[in-house]
Amino acid sequence: MLSIKNLHASVEDSEILKGIDLEVGDGEVHAIMGPNGSGKSTLAGVLAGRDGYTIGEGSVTFDGQDLLAMEPQQRSCEGLFLAFQYPVEIPGVSNIYLLKSAVNAVRKYRGEEELDAMDLVSFIKEKMKLTNMDDKLLYRSVNEGFSGGEKKRNEMLQMAVLEPKLAILDETDSGLDIDALKIVADAVNRLRDANRSFILITHYQRLLDYIVPDQVHVLYNGQIAKSGDASLPQELEKTGYAWLTGADQAGAEAVQGQ
Amino acid sequence: MTEISESVGHFKGLYADAEDRLPGARVAWVAKRRQAAMSRFAELGLPAPRDEEWKYTSLKPIEKRAFALPEAGDHGVTAADVAPFVFEEPAAHRLVFVDGAYRPDLSQAAELPAGVTAMPLSEALAEGSETLSHHLGRYADPEGTPFVALNTALMSDGVFLHVPAGVSMAAPVHLLFMASTEADERLMSYRNVLVAEEGASATVLESYVGLGEGAYLTNAVTEAVAPAGADLTVYKLQEEAETAYHIAAFEAYQGGASQVAHHNISLGARLARNDVGDALDAEGAHVTLNGLYLGDGRQHVDNHTRIDHLQANATSSEYYKGILDGRARGVFNGKVVVQPQAQGTDSDQQNRNLLLSRNAEVDPKPELEIFADDVSCTHGATIGQLDDNALFFLQTRGMSFAEARSLLIFGFANEIIERIAVEPVRARLEERLLHRLPHTEAMED
Numbered sequence: 001m002l003s004i005k006n007l008h009a010s011v012e013d014s015e016i017l018k019g020i021d022l023e024v025g026d027g028e029v030h031a032i033m034g035p036n037g038s039g040k041s042t043l044a045g046v047l048a049g050r051d052g053y054t055i056g057e058g059s060v061t062f063d064g065q066d067l068l069a070m071e072p073q074q075r076s077c078e079g080l081f082l083a084f085q086y087p088v089e090i091p092g093v094s095n096i097y098l099l100k101s102a103v104n105a106v107r108k109y110r111g112e113e114e115l116d117a118m119d120l121v122s123f124i125k126e127k128m129k130l131t132n133m134d135d136k137l138l139y140r141s142v143n144e145g146f147s148g149g150e151k152k153r154n155e156m157l158q159m160a161v162l163e164p165k166l167a168i169l170d171e172t173d174s175g176l177d178i179d180a181l182k183i184v185a186d187a188v189n190r191l192r193d194a195n196r197s198f199i200l201i202t203h204y205q206r207l208l209d210y211i212v213p214d215q216v217h218v219l220y221n222g223q224i225a226k227s228g229d230a231s232l233p234q235e236l237e238k239t240g241y242a243w244l245t246g247a248d249q250a251g252a253e254a255v256q257g258q
Numbered sequence: 259m260t261e262i263s264e265s266v267g268h269f270k271g272l273y274a275d276a277e278d279r280l281p282g283a284r285v286a287w288v289a290k291r292r293q294a295a296m297s298r299f300a301e302l303g304l305p306a307p308r309d310e311e312w313k314y315t316s317l318k319p320i321e322k323r324a325f326a327l328p329e330a331g332d333h334g335v336t337a338a339d340v341a342p343f344v345f346e347e348p349a350a351h352r353l354v355f356v357d358g359a360y361r362p363d364l365s366q367a368a369e370l371p372a373g374v375t376a377m378p379l380s381e382a383l384a385e386g387s388e389t390l391s392h393h394l395g396r397y398a399d400p401e402g403t404p405f406v407a408l409n410t411a412l413m414s415d416g417v418f419l420h421v422p423a424g425v426s427m428a429a430p431v432h433l434l435f436m437a438s439t440e441a442d443e444r445l446m447s448y449r450n451v452l453v454a455e456e457g458a459s460a461t462v463l464e465s466y467v468g469l470g471e472g473a474y475l476t477n478a479v480t481e482a483v484a485p486a487g488a489d490l491t492v493y494k495l496q497e498e499a500e501t502a503y504h505i506a507a508f509e510a511y512q513g514g515a516s517q518v519a520h521h522n523i524s525l526g527a528r529l530a531r532n533d534v535g536d537a538l539d540a541e542g543a544h545v546t547l548n549g550l551y552l553g554d555g556r557q558h559v560d561n562h563t564r565i566d567h568l569q570a571n572a573t574s575s576e577y578y579k580g581i582l583d584g585r586a587r588g589v590f591n592g593k594v595v596v597q598p599q600a601q602g603t604d605s606d607q608q609n610r611n612l613l614l615s616r617n618a619e620v621d622p623k624p625e626l627e628i629f630a631d632d633v634s635c636t637h638g639a640t641i642g643q644l645d646d647n648a649l650f651f652l653q654t655r656g657m658s659f660a661e662a663r664s665l666l667i668f669g670f671a672n673e674i675i676e677r678i679a680v681e682p683v684r685a686r687l688e689e690r691l692l693h694r695l696p697h698t699e700a701m702e703d
Contacts, residue, residue: 076654093665102656
């Protein structure tokens with residue numbers, strides 16, 4: 001599915017990713033953890049095609065194609081989804097309009113027939129069951145005046161309607177209360193299947209109490225410092241990230257979160 | 259200086275030539291008001307750049323031209339030209355004007371509630387209507403500003419709307435002002451007088467449309483009165499030719515617990531200037547001023563608004579948005595005056611501008627003059643560009659950069675469109691807007 005080899009990326013003159021190697025197979029869920037500033041969000045941005053990064057060495061292939069050569073919308077149409085850490089508000093554009101445009105953009109790209117308004121609405125409503133989102137939010141401007149939880153549900157709804165091959169959740173759990181966290185986890189678990197893969201980027205381990213990953217990686221200083229199975233977060237909870245920095249083991253709460 | 263007096267001389271000449279055949283020429287009060295207004299215009303002259311109210315808007319291109327009054331005739335405009343601009347639902351009472359004159363053959367009467375008058379101004383002037391005499395020039399001071407004075411002297415047509423007390427008009431009155439392909443170098447002076455009596459309600463849509471490429475001048479004035487409990491909504495959609503000059507004033511006067519809403523959508527014209535004024539002269543009155551102005555190429559669009567809080571406990575809310583591309587220039591000047599007796603005033607003014615090009619420019623200027631102490635007056639003005647993060651977000655949802663850009667521009671404008679309560683009017687504006695925005699073909703269906 002996704003193969004990252006020796007990926008280097010910088011912002012302006014400072015190198016953030018310093019040689020990442022990561023293989024994500026079909027249907028696998030990978031968690032990427034790490035302290036602030038380790039390069040987690042940069043990795044998400046580089047994969048989704050955000051502007052402002054200079055790619056140095058390395059390569060990323062997505063389903064056998066050169067991901068880094070694609071425009072962001074092409075990556076989306078090819079089946080890569082990014083859930084934003086801070087969902088964007090778009091005043092004046094209704095949520096339903098965004099969802100319709102997204103669905104049809106992808107269908108058009110894939111050479112499928114675009115759905116008409118009626119079919120689109122029933123398709124979207126079907127997907128809404130997954131996120132337990134209030135119907136009214138469909139007709140409001142995208143994320144405008146939404147609570148933190150509603151914004152994350154909305155991201156999950158976009159993920160559900162776009163039916164990606166690979167979804168990257170960039171700290172989707174940050175700032176969520178436990179109920180909202182369960183909704184995110186539930187959406188991921190229900191969409192999880194033998195073909196669909198996930199990369200969960202998170203600072204805290206608590207999301208992983210609800211989504212059991214196949215592999216967990218600790219990112220530190222632009223490199224993957226440690227990889228392990230679903231038991232790695234528990235280990236980290238005890239030790240914190242301090243072992244990475246060589247400091248005392250004072251940082252345990254940094255992993256446990258609130 | 260010489261140029262100004264030359265243009266004054268020219269307009270005086272136009273008036274002298276047409277005086278005898280302007281509508282109401284045989285009605286003493288009409289003729290008298292026209293004359294007084296012309297004298298006043300001659301005193302004032304066209305506004306000069308030193309005039310603070312015209313600081314950013316040069317009238318040089320207007321001064322340079324020798325505008326003539328349009329000749330009589332059909333000017334080649336047929337029902338087919340009108341069709342794209344009319345509303346089928348709900349059945350509007352439609353008055354069509356071409357190059358300054360009412361066109362009964364293109365208009366369509368709707369069934370109006372008993373007692374309602376919605377007639378061409380030319381006819382009301384010719385009749386010497388007493389009600390019209392009472393209201394004409396009462397809210398838009400014929401001696402106030404040069405263009406209102408010039409309009410009062412030369413007004414050729416428009417609507418006289420009178421809604422009796424307690425009558426609510428379901429169907430909107432649609433005024434369609436069309437400039438034909440023969441309108442080059444012509445001056446059109448439209449005057450609309452909207453009179454609601456106590457507790458009456460009405461909705462009026464003014465559309466200004468240019469069919470050709472002419473460098474014509476529209477000088478339009480709409481004055482309105484909403485006494486106690488009246489509810490008046492005016493939508494103004496300006497789609498003049500991009501070679502045209504459009505100068506317009508709206509002046510409203512409100513009584514207790516009345517509602518006035520003015521929606522000012524400016525899409526066309528080489529130079530567009532709107533003066534929108536409202537006087538809140540009783541408790542509980544509320545005015546809403548919404549505006550949207552688009553500029554591209556070398557368009558210049560100037561909106562000056564003024565809200566006078568004359569009495570206590572009235573409220574006003576104003577929201578103007580501008581989108582400027584190319585080398586376009588926008589001006590927003592929002593004045594709110596709160597008189598000493600207007601305690602308990604609640605007023606909010608917002609002006610947001612989106613610049614889409616390096617060479618586009620806007621001058622937003624909120625102007626609050628508050629003489630009362632127990633008031634809540636807020637205002638904000640912003641100038642911004644499209645949000646890169648939002649553009650990226652939409653791309654990650656499958657849209658191309660161009661589609662994402664258009665969607666964001668549309669969203670910015672749509673905040674104003676969404677405030678339009680009459681569905682077909684909103685749909686029409688949406689469609690017009692999409693038509694006007696770059697790369698929006700995909701969104702039209």
